[in-house]
Amino acid sequence: MAQIDPSNRGLRLAVRYAVLVLIAVIFIFPLVFMVVSSLKPDQQLLSDTGSLRAFLPVGDISLDNYAAAFQRAPVGLFIFNSVLVTAVTVVLSLLVCSLAAFAFVFLEWRGSGLLLSIILATLIVPFETIAIPLLLIVNQLPWIGLDGFTTGWLNSYRVQILPFVSDGLTIFLFVQYFRDLPRELIEASRVEGASWWMIYRRIVMPLSGPVLATAAILKFLVMYNQYLWPLMVVQEEGYRPVMVGLQYFFQLNRAWGEIMAYLSLITLPVLAFYFVLQRAFISSIASTGVKG
Amino acid sequence: MTRTNLMAGTILASALATGAAAQTELSMWYHGAGNEVESEIINRIVGDFNESQDEWEVSLQSFPQGSYNDSVIAAALAGNLPDILDVDGPVMPNWAWSGYLQPLPIDESLIENFLPGTKGEWNGELYSIGLWDAAVAMVTRQSYLDQFDIRVPTLEEPWTLEEFDAALVKIKESGEFAYPLDLGMAWTGEWYPYAFSPFLQSFGGDIVDRETYSTAEGALNGDAAVEFGEWWQSLFERDLVPGTSQDPADRDNGFVEGKYAISWNGNWAALNILNEYGDDTLFLPAPDFGNGPVIGAASWQFGVSATSEHPEGAAAFIEFALQDEYLAAFSNGIGLIPPTESAAEMTENYKEGGPMAAFYELSESQAKLRPVTPGYVVAAKVFEKALADIANGADVQDTLDAAVDEIDADIERNQGYGH
Numbered sequence: 228m229a230q231i232d233p234s235n236r237g238l239r240l241a242v243r244y245a246v247l248v249l250i251a252v253i254f255i256f257p258l259v260f261m262v263v264s265s266l267k268p269d270q271q272l273l274s275d276t277g278s279l280r281a282f283l284p285v286g287d288i289s290l291d292n293y294a295a296a297f298q299r300a301p302v303g304l305f306i307f308n309s310v311l312v313t314a315v316t317v318v319l320s321l322l323v324c325s326l327a328a329f330a331f332v333f334l335e336w337r338g339s340g341l342l343l344s345i346i347l348a349t350l351i352v353p354f355e356t357i358a359i360p361l362l363l364i365v366n367q368l369p370w371i372g373l374d375g376f377t378t379g380w381l382n383s384y385r386v387q388i389l390p391f392v393s394d395g396l397t398i399f400l401f402v403q404y405f406r407d408l409p410r411e412l413i414e415a416s417r418v419e420g421a422s423w424w425m426i427y428r429r430i431v432m433p434l435s436g437p438v439l440a441t442a443a444i445l446k447f448l449v450m451y452n453q454y455l456w457p458l459m460v461v462q463e464e465g466y467r468p469v470m471v472g473l474q475y476f477f478q479l480n481r482a483w484g485e486i487m488a489y490l491s492l493i494t495l496p497v498l499a500f501y502f503v504l505q506r507a508f509i510s511s512i513a514s515t516g517v518k519g
Numbered sequence: 520m521t522r523t524n525l526m527a528g529t530i531l532a533s534a535l536a537t538g539a540a541a542q543t544e545l546s547m548w549y550h551g552a553g554n555e556v557e558s559e560i561i562n563r564i565v566g567d568f569n570e571s572q573d574e575w576e577v578s579l580q581s582f583p584q585g586s587y588n589d590s591v592i593a594a595a596l597a598g599n600l601p602d603i604l605d606v607d608g609p610v611m612p613n614w615a616w617s618g619y620l621q622p623l624p625i626d627e628s629l630i631e632n633f634l635p636g637t638k639g640e641w642n643g644e645l646y647s648i649g650l651w652d653a654a655v656a657m658v659t660r661q662s663y664l665d666q667f668d669i670r671v672p673t674l675e676e677p678w679t680l681e682e683f684d685a686a687l688v689k690i691k692e693s694g695e696f697a698y699p700l701d702l703g704m705a706w707t708g709e710w711y712p713y714a715f716s717p718f719l720q721s722f723g724g725d726i727v728d729r730e731t732y733s734t735a736e737g738a739l740n741g742d743a744a745v746e747f748g749e750w751w752q753s754l755f756e757r758d759l760v761p762g763t764s765q766d767p768a769d770r771d772n773g774f775v776e777g778k779y780a781i782s783w784n785g786n787w788a789a790l791n792i793l794n795e796y797g798d799d800t801l802f803l804p805a806p807d808f809g810n811g812p813v814i815g816a817a818s819w820q821f822g823v824s825a826t827s828e829h830p831e832g833a834a835a836f837i838e839f840a841l842q843d844e845y846l847a848a849f850s851n852g853i854g855l856i857p858p859t860e861s862a863a864e865m866t867e868n869y870k871e872g873g874p875m876a877a878f879y880e881l882s883e884s885q886a887k888l889r890p891v892t893p894g895y896v897v898a899a900k901v902f903e904k905a906l907a908d909i910a911n912g913a914d915v916q917d918t919l920d921a922a923v924d925e926i927d928a929d930i931e932r933n934q935g936y937g938h
Contacts, residue, residue, distance in 0.1 A: 273768045299553055359596060366597040381599055447856050457594035464552070474583030475553030480788065481771060 258494070262395060265292050266489035270299045272483050274322070292484035296476070299485060301464065303470035310496050312387045312468060313450040319392045321439055327393065329427050333413055343402065347396040355455065361390060362459050382463045391450060404438035405431065408465050422429055440507030447500055469493040481509030520727040529899070542569070542576035545832050546601035547590065550819060552581035556852040566759040567837045571792060578604070582787060590813050595619045597735050607709070608649065608817025609889040609899070612641040615938055616893035620646050621825045624834045627928045629841055630858075635887045636816030637858040641938070647820035647836060650846055651855035653881045655714055655814050657803040658774065658789070659781040660796055667693065671801065674884055678806040679752070687759045688782045698761050700754070701779035704910065705765040711903035712782060713815040715751075720842060721808035722747035732892045732938040735926040739902070740919035747808070748915035755910045763907050775824040786878040790854045793874050803875040805885060816886030818855070897929045 259282050264272045266288045275281045296302055333341050348486070365380045380386035408431065416426050434438075454470040461467055473493075478488045521542060547565070553555035554601045558581060580601065582590050587873050588610065595617070606614055614620045622644040630638060630648055639647030657672075664671055669686045672678045677782075678686070690699035701711055716726050722742030727735045731820035738744065754760045761769065761779075774782040775795040793800050805812040821840065823833040846862035849855050850869060856878050857863045890893060905922040909915055 270878075276768065300556075301554060331871070359627060362593060362597055366599070379597075381597060392526065452565055455589075458589055460597075462548070462580060462582075462594060462599070464580065471583070471586060474585040476553055477585050481767070483768065 235453045235463050248486065250447055261494070262491050265288070265484060265491045267292075267484060269482060269484050272487070292482075292488035296485045296488040296492070297480065299474040299482075300472055300489070302472070302489060304465070305467055305469045306493060306496065308384075308466060309453075309468040309470075309493070311453055312384055312453075313447055313496075315384075315444050316388045316391050316450045319388070320394070320397055321391050321442060324397040324442065325401045325432065325435065325439075326427070327398050327430060328405055329423075331398075332405040333426070333431075338368050342400075346395045346398055350399070358459060361456075365390065365460065381460050382466055384466065386456055386460045387453065387466070387468070390456075391446075394446075397446060398439055400445075401435075404435060408434060430511060436507050437510045440510075442506045444501065444504055446499070451497060528662050540571060543829060543832060545575050545577045545605040545829055545836060547577050547579050547583050547836070549579060549605050550584045550587040550602045550930075552583045554584075554722060554853070554917065557849075560848045560852050564845050565836075565841050568836050569717045571839065572835075574597045574615045575829070575835060577836050578675060579877060591722045598826065600826050602824060602827040602829055604822050604824055605819050606647055607641070608636070608639055608647070609709075609712075609891075609895050610892055611647050611820065611822065613893040613896045614644045614822075615641050618825050620822045621821055621827070622646055623648060623829060623837065624640045625838050625841075626920065629838060631857040632860065634816075634856070634882050634883060634886070636722050636818070636888060639817070639822065641891055647822035648841070649818055649820035649842060649858060651818055651849050652816060652843040652858055652882050652886070653785055653787065653818040654816070654856055654886060655783060655805070655836070656803065656878060656881055657781055657783050657791075658784045658792055659801050659803065660799045661689075661801050662799050663780050664801070672806070674804050674880060677804045677812045680806060680808045683806040684750075687754075687781075688757070691714055691757070691759055692872060696780045697773070697778040698759065700775055701763075701765075701770065701784075702754075702760050702769050704763050704785060704907075705767040705770040705833065707903065707907075709899065711906055712899040714785075715906055716889060716902060717805060717810060717813035717815055717887065718751070719744060719747045719803065720813045721810050722750075723810045723888070727890050727892065727894070727930075728900050730790060731932055731933050732847075732890065732894070735898065735923040739905075740916070740923045743810075744919055745915055748909050748919055749807075751906065752909050752912070756912075761908055766817055771902045773860070784799070786856055787876060788855050789875050789878070790868075793868075795824065802878075802881075804881055812885050814881055814885045816882065816888050826915075892938065894926070894930050899925045901925045902927075 263282055263284050264275075267275065268287055268291070271286050275286070280286070286360055293443075327346075331339050365376060365386050368380050370377050370380060370385070371398075380389075412430055416430055421429070451468075451470055452470060457466075457468050457471050459514055461471070473486075474491065476482065476489055536938050549560060550559055561581075562579065565579050570577050589615075590738070591600070591604060591606075600619060604620075608619070623646055625648065627645060629813075633648070634652045636652040637649035637651070638645060652764040661671070663669075667686070669689070670678075670682070672682075688849055701716060703915045706714075712726065719739075724741060725738040725744075727806075728738045728808065753763050756918070761773075769778060773779050774784070777791060782788075782792075789800075789802065805814050811819060821837045823830050823837075827833050843857075843859065843862040843865055846857045846859060847865035850857040850862065854868065854875070857866055857869055860879075863869040863873075863876075863879050865870070867873060869879045870876065890898065892898075901922045904919050908918050
């Protein structure tokens, strides 16, 4: 029996790549199954699940399931709603949480340590426990809009955005990252007469690409996957996001092909967002050790 | 001056005319989003109603069924319920008790001839009414029963426990099927109490004691219930039915693919099976396990929210929807059982001699409501877990005792749910 020579660099590389390929395959197969299944009629989809054909675009292939999915539910509207709510929340969250973290790390003020501890403590509170009190609060909040002064935020985009703009995890990520930035840069800028706002905008934020990417991706995933909250605060179809929309496809007689088509469609914005930010995301994981 | 008066008069007349023509809006929630046929019918009813009179205008908001109950509960907390909403029959007492619904102010003579399962009554008052009912049957093929020399049961003479059990064993021994019977274990949730508590009731037990509704003691863990539990467990131990890990796809298609010889299934799945097997299809009554054959009753029903400021308008809409034409449309569209004989006669499948007429007869003669109590929503979940545990090999008596404790504790926490 041949022995593997540890000094054989080529063989070691081959083994390493084989393992990496295997891991990649394990992670990518569900996606392949989803997309391939979305092209098959239900009968074939179900009969293929027991074999490797489940991962191959063979047999009666068509886009019929996509057409049927658009027929069953306003798919475009749901994707638009989710992308809008997610994008606005991510942008606002990066701004608000980075400003908060900046204040905690670089400004000296009484009680900052205690307040940061309290904010971090919110990480252990599951959303489900505060969902009902939050519902009662947003239902009483005032708003001034095109209809004039109104009370209650239900059935709107803002009710899906504003409660999630600030959160402990995102602030924590920024705090950790800012603490590793060289203090000399900040001190030198102060000596040169730069204001705190200028230091935030011109020095700290341009150096924060990796943490911005990490925070953006984590926030994106949380917001894009929102289900419970929109279920509670949105009764009008016009404001429903993709995850609530998924329920449209779970009828008594399930059309699995349409479900796969819908899932493929709503996965596209997630993949696009990840590919745009993946370099910064990987660099962030490598440099901070933060895992999403 | 004259011109001013004329203008003022014109404006007043115009305002009065507008006021007279304006319809008061009634909001309505329905659980059928994503079901194209159902949505088309409910939209047609709403459109017809709005055109039929000048006083009310119903505005429909559809929700996907899977998240509907949670949406209603959240809206109730926020004081944001619509005027009209639909409610699953067994959940209705809970919503009435919780103050989400008010008694339904419709002319009850309109529903005299409705199937009993369609009437949502609690505490002596009508809270909801269904435009259809649902039923389950032992679905099989004449050719299978002929092949294995098994008697075709009738409403008057259903299978006995021994007869039913022997038939399953006989089919199993042939080796021609993956399992002789498909109970639908993959359909978790309300399917378990809806489809399987009738077996328990036919054995002589129940989910709770219906005399008092204040305990499950004796009903869910008495001798009859234990006898049921042991038989239930033996079905899985003897591989007569697929277990809790059944693939949902097999539940949907296993019978038409020939994996199962008999399927315990609902009328909503019957159209697919009829399309596959045609005249060879049989819809058979539930077996009699000792205390008469029983199947579940009650499906989705319409009610008026407690916060509605226009209950008379909401009732007018519901009365309008009770016309045979619409009852038949739901039946023809999605295979549901029409609640009246006259509506059944207007349908292809449920009219006398129709291929699914058996379901109407089953609803009429075997249907039993799930426990009519606000505590049902909790008891149903406890029952579901107990049945799954027993199917997976848990001790029958211990599991049922634990289920009784859990149900009783919930009843106590809620001060008896008003019983």
